[in-house]
Amino acid sequence: MVAIPGAPDPGHCPSGTRSDESPVTTEVAVRLVDVVKKFGDVAAVDRINLEVRDGEFFSLLGPSGCGKTTTLRMIGGFEEPTSGLIELQGKDVTWLPPYRRNVNTVFQNYALFPHLTIFENVAFGLRRKGGLKDAELRSRVTEMLRLVELPGFEKRKPTQISGGQAQRVALARALINRPAVLLLDEPLGALDLKLRKQMQLELKRIQHEVGVTFIYVTHDQEEAMMMSDRIAVMNSGHYEQLADPETLYERPQTRFVAGFLGVSNLLAGIVLEKGTPYASVRLADEAVVRVPAAAVNGRADVEVGVRPEKIRLFGADAEPPSGLNVLSGTVRDASYLGVSTQYIIETKNGSRVSVYEQNVERTIHGSLHRPGEAVHLGWSPDHTFAVGPSVADASAGE
Amino acid sequence: MTALLRRYRFIVPYLLLTPGLIWLAIFYVYPSVQMFISSFWSGSLERGFTFSLSNVHNYTDALSRYQDQIVRSIFFAAAATVATFLISFPLAYTIAFRAGQYKNLLLFLVIAPFFTSFLLRVISWRTILGDDGLLLGPLKSAGLVGDDVRILATPVAVIAGIAYNFLPFMTLPIYVSLEKIDKRLLEAGQDLYATPWSAFRKITLPLALPGIFAGTLLTFIPAMGDYVNAELLGQTPGTKMIGNVVQSRFLVNNDYPTAAALSFILMAGILVAVAVYARLLGTEELVSSAG
The missing domain is CATH 2.40.50.140 (Nucleic acid-binding proteins)
Incomplete structure (x- = not known):
């Protein structure tokens, strides 16, 4: 099995090795221990162990069917693992339903509520949690829409905005709840190339600004390299290597990693x-x-x-x-x-x-x-x- | 010809509408106008009818004379619509979300009884609800209900009959709107801290509203004018609906003016009811999205 955090020893890291490499001092946002998910006889996820550090931009990268989305869905609570343990900020959440986890998701096709305005879409999570005065809720939504650069969109319906804007609303709707971890399931997949490049920078800026741990699922190696602090390169249910983009590129450890990145x-x-x-x-x-x-x-x-x-x-x-x-x-x-x-x-x-x-x-x-x-x-x-x-x-x- | 058509392309949609429009004109507009005129008649079949605007009292007379039946029709139709909804929604929900491979079979079963004639179905309900029928017979012989308990010839029988007969008209539209809901929206709801119940209330139900609206209209409107259920399952003066009055005024008493006036009162009543309902449901949607 692959050992937990995967950066090879710093001795042969190329120049530019990140200074925050010591997992001892960093808080762990998400920990997966021996997680297995079987659909019938097929193991979609095959004994994964990994730790995602607090505040990092972490990517699960791999071809379709490698188990990256299933892994994400288990962290979000949409799938229960066949065996193993999922911890969120040190707390066992393996069997908690999604609505009792301090985790939010940006879905692949955004899944905005078509019957609600943008304001109500963004406010949805806060309203369910309750305990906020109307004025405060209003200002939090406004502030969040400003963060994703959609001020003044409150009254529109999801059918009245573009794909890129829907993407930002989905992000705002998740981030407004100040989750411990934000899960992103190929969020840029439906956008055209130019918009995707722009949103990559945007996502990075927003992550930097809010400081929330991002777990990002993608099959696009360039996208993962450009945004991530660390990447787990996944192949048929497990990851082949887990490291920062530079190490993955300069020191791939397996044939698959060497071929998948560049x-x-x-x-x-x-x-x-x-x-x-x-x-x-x-x-x-x-x-x-x-x-x-x-x-x-x-x-x-x-x-x-x-x-x-x-x-x-x-x-x-x-x-x-x-x-x-x-x-x-x-x-x-x-x-x-x-x-x-x-x-x-x-x-x-x-x-x-x-x-x-x-x-x-x-x-x-x-x-x-x-x-x-x-x-x-x-x-x-x-x-x-x-x-x-x-x-x-x-x-x-x- | 094609050149002509190309030149007058704007005419094509009207050409396509023409058969339908002619149909409507002959079988709806003309009879309606005819009936509207008859509602201002006075006289009788033997002596002949004369038209006069002063006969507007036909309306007020009909209203006051058949007030009970009008109120009862509204009540029966409303009760039957509620009953149909209570049966249909869980049914449609289960078929849409939980039936898996049995979806088509279940949908077929919903409409299967409707391959037999409407009248036959109502008549068989008489057997079922009869004083010693399938339902009460065993209960009575088991001593669970008294011998004098009856369902047939009560409002319950009429409402049950209507509810049964309009079930698919409620179930199918609700099914269609539920089926269209993207299941990922429910996941998104749960992701945003909605419990399954609150996800149902805030996402499933509002998105099913168009189906519920269509279903209730398709049930309520024909139920208001229905007379077969009241005729065959009610059979007593206390269960007569406005449909029965119109039917007997027209075909038994040859009292065309009253029957026509009643028909227009019914039509107006339904229009008002639907408008109010659409308004309520529309506001309801707004209210639910705000809080």
């Missing part, structure tokens, strides 16, 4: 020497590369990974600087993409490697490598990672 070149290899700080790995084309020892994690067979933008290309007669991992190959394809040029390089044993080269130093039709040209690929050992086939195998090797 593009990865993965090359199978055998560990020759488990030295420190770098282990040596012999790749299929006989080249020997250096990989941070912690990334190899004691395994004998690994897949060595490197991101396309970390690789530099050198002409066949040029000598790459020493200290780089170097492969040789032939350019098979070069596509000019504006910001960068994408190359497909075939190595000696036929593996294909993607390389993105920024078009910074290049003049028009300047230093473009042509298809058929022999090149060297070079990248820093620090930009190298190693993945195991799956979480289970990785921990078996430990």
Whole structure:
């Protein structure tokens, strides 16, 4: 099983490691212990353990059917776990109905009440809780509508506003109750790209402003990376890795994570020497590369990974600087993409490697490598990672 | 022809409406006008009828003479509508939210009895409600109710008959409006601290209002004018409804002016009742959303 909080030890985190990484001093907003949810014989969620810290923007990221929404619905109280424990701010809420949990949800299609005005939609939770004077309720709603930048929308009905506005109302309706945790189920899924980008920034601003813990479910890796403090990358009922976006991108631990977040070149290899700080790995084309020892994690067979933008290309007669991992190959394809040029390089044993080269130093039709040209690929050992086939195998090797 | 149609495209909707309009004109507008005129007649079938606006006393006479039956009709129709609603709502709710795969079967069962004739159904209710019928017979022989207890020929029998006969007209519209409710709205309600009961009151019920409104109208309006149930299940002067009076004035006594006047009084009464009801329900919706 994956250990609880998942950031790998800070020793090999790249620069820019977050300062708030110590879970000891942070309050836990939500804790899941061995949570399982079965629908019939199928385990939608398969023994998840995780802790979401107070005030963080936490994302559950994964393809559809990975169990992320089911996990969210269990925290919200809409599904009961088959087994396991769900704690909210240290209190066991596993069997509490939704209306007795201090958690609110922004639903995927907003689920605004069509028969109520925007004002009444936003005031709904406060009215149910009761105990507020009319004037105070009114001012809280007004203040909340200002926060989501919809002042003056009180009297409209949900049918009279746009998708983006409905999204904000859904957010206001949930946040006004000052929940301990706000659950967001793919809230931007129904918006067009431009509006989505705008709402991503907005959500981040609002989260910063209200300081509420957000648990965000999405299948969009870019969205998760841009907004989250930490992300749990989920696959078939459990998460493969839980870390901040940078660690996930720079040090993916499994093949799935490496493939789901961005593009990865993965090359199978055998560990020759488990030295420190770098282990040596012999790749299929006989080249020997250096990989941070912690990334190899004691395994004998690994897949060595490197991101396309970390690789530099050198002409066949040029000598790459020493200290780089170097492969040789032939350019098979070069596509000019504006910001960068994408190359497909075939190595000696036929593996294909993607390389993105920024078009910074290049003049028009300047230093473009042509298809058929022999090149060297070079990248820093620090930009190298190693993945195991799956979480289970990785921990078996430990 | 097509070129002509294209040119006078604005005419097309009117063309499509024409058959319906002709139908309405022949079978509704013309008889209504005819009846309105007859309500200002005086005289008799033997001596002939004459029209005079001064015969407006037909209305006041009818009102005062048949006041009891008018009030009783309103009461019976209202009671039957309430009874139908009380039976229909839980039924429609269960079918819409809980029936799962049996939904279509249950809906079919709601309308299944209505494949037999209206009259036959009412007559079989006479057997059921009869003094020694299916209901009272066993109760009496078990000594649970006295021998002189009867249901047939009482207001209860009439109201029960009406309630039964209009059940689908209440159940189906309510079912349709409940069925349309997005179940996620109820989850959202619970998420916002509404207990199941308060989610029902604040979300389900208001969203079902259009169905409830349609259902009550479809029950109440025909129930007001109904005479078959009162005729076959009531049978006593104390259970006569306005429909029975109109029927006997028209077909037995040939008293066309009174019958016509009564028909218009009934129509006006229903219009007023519906307007008030729509108003009340509309305000109710506003009130519930404000508090």
